[in-house]
Amino acid sequence: MIFGGAMALFEGIAAVAKDDLFLSTRHYVFEFSLQGWGWVHLILGIIIILAGCAVLTGALWARFLGVFVAGLGAIANFLWIPYYPIWATVLVAVNLFIVWALCHGMHREAGHAHAA
Template sequence: MSEQTTEARPGPRTRPNGMSGVPAPAQAQESSAWAGWVRFGAIVMLVVGVFGVIEGLAAILTPTYFVTATGTVLVLSWATWGWVHLILGALVAIVGATLLGEAPGWARGAGIGLVALSAIVHLTIIPVAPVWSIVVIALDVVILYALITTWGEPLRTR
């Protein structure tokens, strides 16, 4: 008779937090898909934020770059709107860079708030720059989708 050695077989893989249910490969694939949405949203946030900074600088440095018939947008001068775009764009870019890391909950919440504010700001300047405002609003909606649909998903499996 031949001797058979009994080797311990590895058990089913579980999620890192110890909860069983879905095997690790399927769970990792699903989490990485959601993490991909957050990364996509973060990269688009960086792009929108940098464009906001450029737009703000253009408005501050050349206040006649975009001028309505009265020289104002709503109740503020275009230079004032330039500062709004500059500050908001910088904040959006910073939060977008933070989301490229571990995507903490506060950054996702701040990203949702800042991107929603960005969409509202661009909605108010549609008479000045209609095509650009609509493009930025569309990108803001995509960012909001990427951040909101993945809110409850853990992003630790990157």
């Protein structure tokens, strides 16, 4: 999660700085300004990093928070695909892997609790 959050953070910084590596897309349904999308990714990246640090504590609430914010990260990057296709696709995959890993960990812990 910390890695995925850091990548979203860097993506947001690049967009807010109006870097020229992004595609200009016209007539896109979810069209915001590049800076608007940059702030979305910047804030979401910070929240994902903080949630990743909380998950390291082992708290159950942190796992639920992690699933929620990683899900938001996957959606935000899916909507970001027209602006930076390869990077956004990789981050969608990273966020979906995070959701799977956190849910799989919760399922395994629940199974061990019933076995005891």
